[in-house]
Amino acid sequence: MCALAGGVGAAKMLRGVLRVVEPSSVTAIVNTGDDVVLHGLHISPDLDTITYTLAGAVNPETGWGLVGETWEAMTALDRYDGLTWFRLGDRDLATHLYRTQRLRDGLSLTEVTAEVVSAWGLGLRLLPVTDDRLETRVTVEGEGEINFQEYFVGRQHNVTVSSVRFDGAEAATAGPEVLDALAAADVVIVCPSNPIVSIAPVLAVPGVRDAVVARRDAAVAVSPIVAGAALKGPADRLLRELGHDASVVGVARLYRDFVATLVIDEADADLADAVQDEGMRCVVAPTVMRSGEDAEALARVVLAATGRPA
Amino acid sequence: MCALAGGVGAAKMLRGVLRVVEPSSVTAIVNTGDDVVLHGLHISPDLDTITYTLAGAVNPETGWGLVGETWEAMTALDRYDGLTWFRLGDRDLATHLYRTQRLRDGLSLTEVTAEVVSAWGLGLRLLPVTDDRLETRVTVEGEGEINFQEYFVGRQHNVTVSSVRFDGAEAATAGPEVLDALAAADVVIVCPSNPIVSIAPVLAVPGVRDAVVARRDAAVAVSPIVAGAALKGPADRLLRELGHDASVVGVARLYRDFVATLVIDEADADLADAVQDEGMRCVVAPTVMRSGEDAEALARVVLAATGRPA
Numbered sequence A, B: 001m002c003a004l005a006g007g008v009g010a011a012k013m014l015r016g017v018l019r020v021v022e023p024s025s026v027t028a029i030v031n032t033g034d035d036v037v038l039h040g041l042h043i044s045p046d047l048d049t050i051t052y053t054l055a056g057a058v059n060p061e062t063g064w065g066l067v068g069e070t071w072e073a074m075t076a077l078d079r080y081d082g083l084t085w086f087r088l089g090d091r092d093l094a095t096h097l098y099r100t101q102r103l104r105d106g107l108s109l110t111e112v113t114a115e116v117v118s119a120w121g122l123g124l125r126l127l128p129v130t131d132d133r134l135e136t137r138v139t140v141e142g143e144g145e146i147n148f149q150e151y152f153v154g155r156q157h158n159v160t161v162s163s164v165r166f167d168g169a170e171a172a173t174a175g176p177e178v179l180d181a182l183a184a185a186d187v188v189i190v191c192p193s194n195p196i197v198s199i200a201p202v203l204a205v206p207g208v209r210d211a212v213v214a215r216r217d218a219a220v221a222v223s224p225i226v227a228g229a230a231l232k233g234p235a236d237r238l239l240r241e242l243g244h245d246a247s248v249v250g251v252a253r254l255y256r257d258f259v260a261t262l263v264i265d266e267a268d269a270d271l272a273d274a275v276q277d278e279g280m281r282c283v284v285a286p287t288v289m290r291s292g293e294d295a296e297a298l299a300r301v302v303l304a305a306t307g308r309p310a
Helices: A008-020 A045-054 A072-078 A090-104 A109-119 A148-154 A178-184 A195-204 A208-213 A235-241 A248-255 A266-277 A292-306 B008-020 B045-054 B072-078 B090-104 B109-119 B148-154 B178-184 B195-204 B208-213 B235-241 B248-255 B266-277 B292-306
Strands: A002-005 A027-030 A036-038 A041-043 A125-128 A135-140 A144-147 A161-167 A188-190 A219-222 A261-265 A281-285 B002-005 B027-030 B036-038 B041-043 B125-128 B135-140 B144-147 B161-167 B188-190 B219-222 B261-265 B281-285
Touching: A002 A008, A002 A195, A008 A027, A008 A045, A008 A292, A027 A045, A027 A178, A041 A090, A045 A090, A045 A109, A045 A125, A072 A090, A072 B090, A090 A109, A090 B072, A090 B090, A109 A125, A125 A178, A135 A148, A135 A195, A144 A148, A161 A195, A161 A235, A178 A208, A195 A208, A195 A235, A195 A248, A219 A292, A248 A261, A248 A266, A261 A266, A261 A292, A266 A281, A281 A292, B002 B008, B002 B195, B008 B027, B008 B045, B008 B292, B027 B045, B027 B178, B041 B090, B045 B090, B045 B109, B045 B125, B072 B090, B090 B109, B109 B125, B125 B178, B135 B148, B135 B195, B144 B148, B161 B195, B161 B235, B178 B208, B195 B208, B195 B235, B195 B248, B219 B292, B248 B261, B248 B266, B261 B266, B261 B292, B266 B281, B281 B292
Parallel strands: A002 A027, A002 A188, A027 A125, A188 A219, A219 A261, A261 A281, B002 B027, B002 B188, B027 B125, B188 B219, B219 B261, B261 B281
Antiparallel strands: A036 A041, A135 A144, A135 A161, B036 B041, B135 B144, B135 B161
């Protein structure tokens, strides 16, 4: 099974998936458009959020970073008036130190990620969508184009966006196992991640979108929009500002070319017909994952929707 | 006043100097041959040891690193089997994060160092001897040539050394203020640092040795060897292994071309004549700095030796 994944929503979804299928059969293809180099360190927020969540080590209050984290380095960085807007906990820093060192040693991001996943004792395969540079850049009204993290964390996504692009995507090559994993998957899950800044950059890497389109019948997406709003983050606002419907119908329009089935929340049951009018099968189920049990139940719904037993 | 400086011994000496002269009149020209890039971070051990010591923030037990430090990042790095032999405390990490970011921003090491020194509220000028790459490399018996920190920290300098060289020195340019500072100094102090791996790399940067030679009459060194032993580190062993006398006389032979006066410890009073036989003036005084008062007294001796009132 393959999953296209962003950060927090994908991490929760995968936590449910791992409760119902053999972890070694699961490959998550993860957005790296959010990756950023700060202090010379290579930071991969989506990869880390998934790793920490699946390891049961994520900070449950934020959905990112490590539980019980300390902040000595960031506090000390204040003395220098250093870059502290992107908060890196002391233990989290170790992941970035390690990743950066291993990349300097000549490993690919795919290889380092496998080491990190193994170090946390996880059984699934996490694949960065590409080992090449991919940088989500956001044009903000009155400011111009900025890096995704400057938008997402620096401005707390509390600004108006007029466009999003994925710098480096055209020149990037899909990670060495990515296209094969999609071709071999019995099921392709599009996790409830931000369609604009988490799923779109994954699809922007040459070959990935075509590989998913080829598996459309096996593909099921979970809407990240519930009752017109994102559960977390700026997906609803971004959809609106970029001319899409901030609804499950808007999501359906973005996904219908490469996904056969859309799972929407019970709160959106009245829109099921409208989703089907977009040419997708529609499954209505509870999609809000407050617990591992919620995530497991949603994973069963997703698998049932594709006809795979779970 | 100018000082040629390595790490712990120089830091203690400078602490004394700052007690007796106006800090703004003091320039320390600091060894960067110990600098190392680990985890992608630019680490400048001697600059940091001096900064932390003068700020009263150094760990008094080790002589390096910060007092009251925590080690969450290093402990977390163990999970990945990462590089933990070079211990970086969480608060100390902030210095390396900041330095690395600012170098990436395009500042020189000289400029970043000035920012760090200012952030700690220090009044003196700390100058890296060069902004260019300078890497002390050590040939270890049975192992071959390794980086200085691999030798010093990794092997805890508990190996036999057959040669030392300063990679990059020939191509390096002295820092932008270094040669002028030496030319303008009323006094040049060669701090009680390791002659082989702290003072020699400073002198190896083109122009520096000549600039010190030109100020020989104003130059006074404090012997880092007391009673045939280094107070800290491998200076005695290195001197012996590289064919020098591990004594104040051996130090005199290494320094006599560019230093007029050698301050030796009372424990070596019987060697004063032998030092003078090497063509240097010799001053006998207590040189072991256990306290700020010790360091201040030594600073007064050094200044008196040059004829400068203190």
